[in-house]
Amino acid sequence: MAVTGFFHHIGTFLMLVATALIIVTNISAPVVHNIAILKVDLGNSTNAHHSAIHFGTFGNCLVDAQAGGDYCSPSQLGYAPADIMARTEGTQFSQYAADTTRALTKVMVLHPIACAMCFIAFLLSLGAGVVGSFLASVVALLAFLVTVVVLITDFVLFSIIKSNVNDDNSASNAQYSTGMWTLLAAAVCTLLATVVIFFSCCSARLHSRRNRTSKEAGYVSPPRTRRRRFF
Numbered sequence: 001m002a003v004t005g006f007f008h009h010i011g012t013f014l015m016l017v018a019t020a021l022i023i024v025t026n027i028s029a030p031v032v033h034n035i036a037i038l039k040v041d042l043g044n045s046t047n048a049h050h051s052a053i054h055f056g057t058f059g060n061c062l063v064d065a066q067a068g069g070d071y072c073s074p075s076q077l078g079y080a081p082a083d084i085m086a087r088t089e090g091t092q093f094s095q096y097a098a099d100t101t102r103a104l105t106k107v108m109v110l111h112p113i114a115c116a117m118c119f120i121a122f123l124l125s126l127g128a129g130v131v132g133s134f135l136a137s138v139v140a141l142l143a144f145l146v147t148v149v150v151l152i153t154d155f156v157l158f159s160i161i162k163s164n165v166n167d168d169n170s171a172s173n174a175q176y177s178t179g180m181w182t183l184l185a186a187a188v189c190t191l192l193a194t195v196v197i198f199f200s201c202c203s204a205r206l207h208s209r210r211n212r213t214s215k216e217a218g219y220v221s222p223p224r225t226r227r228r229r230f231f
Contacts, residue, residue, distance in 0.1 A: 007203075008125070008133060011196035014189045015122035015140060021186035022115040022147070028056030028179040030072035033063050037179035038081075038158040042089060043171025053088060055081050055158065056179060057111050062088070078106040081161050091168050097160050104157040110150035111183075117143035118190060125197055133201035140194040147187045154180060 028035040036054035044051060054061045059073035060081065073079060082098040085091040093101075121143055125136035158176065165174040 007196050008200035011136075011140075011193045011200060012122060012125040014193035014196065015118055015125055015136075018143070018147075018186040018189040018193065019115060019118040019122055021182040021189065022111065022118060024182040025179040025186070026057055026111050026115055029054035029061040029063075030056060030059040030075055033061045033070045033072060035179055036061075036177040037154060037183075038161060038174060039177040040085065040089075040161075040165055040172055040174040053084065054177070055084075055161070057108050060084055077109055078102065081105065081157075082164075085161060085165060089165070089168075089170055089172050091165050091170070091172075093160075093164055097164065101157050101160050104153050107153045108150060108157075110146055110153070114143055114146040114150060114186075117146060118186070121193070121197075125193075130201055133197055137194055137198035137201055140190060140197060144187065144190040144194055147183070147190055151183050151187050154183065 024035065025037065028037055033054065036056055038055040040053040040055070042051040042053065050064050052063050054063055058075040058077065059079055061070050061072040063070045065071060080098065080102045082091075082093040082101045086093060086098075117139055121136050121140040124132055124139060127133070127136075158174075158180070162174040162176070165172050
């Protein structure tokens with residue numbers, strides 16, 4: 001039973017870690033300028049100004065601009081990363097690619113939803129009972145599925161931007177950044193937490209059933225006998 005409780009605590013901790021990791025993705029640009037899901041180092045960067053565009057969950061930021069300072073879009077659900085790169089660097093996108101990326105940014109509303117579900121699963125897993133563990137494993141599984149959906153969405157969305165920027169023969173360079181990797185790590189933590197919490201739930205239920213069966217059968221453990229001394 002002690003081993004089961006230990007594994008349950010590991011699952012609870014993993015859900016807390018997953019929540020923190022998705023929070024990092026949620027507060028990416030424009031909330032925190034230097035955190036990005038996709039970072040594009042612009043070709044007009046100089047030694048004095050390492051200009052870059054940071055694409056985040058709810059907008060983007062032009063950081064360390066040559067004019068000085070950072071310029072960020074307002075936080076909003078859905079924006080047009082292809083249009084931003086076309087205006088800034090003249091990157092060419094097909095109409096289909098531009099429309100697809102604009103539509104996929106609206107799916108990123110699942111970021112805060114996945115975060116909330118991970119936190120709910122964490123709270124449920126704090127209850128050591130069988131019912132609490134089962135509910136926590138169910139919510140954790142749903143959180144994992146939502147996280148995977150938004151992770152795939154982010155990779156598809158920003159791979160379009162990344163490939164077009166890196167293939168347009170400009171000096172700009174696009175690469176996945178912190179927000180993408182924290183979301184990936186959160187998906188892994190959520191999956192592991194789901195398995196661990198469900199395992200601890202099944203183990204606790206099996207242990208309770210065995211105890212109940214033993215009591216119903218009238219089994220009593222034999223008393224311990226004291227060993228006689230030889231003198």
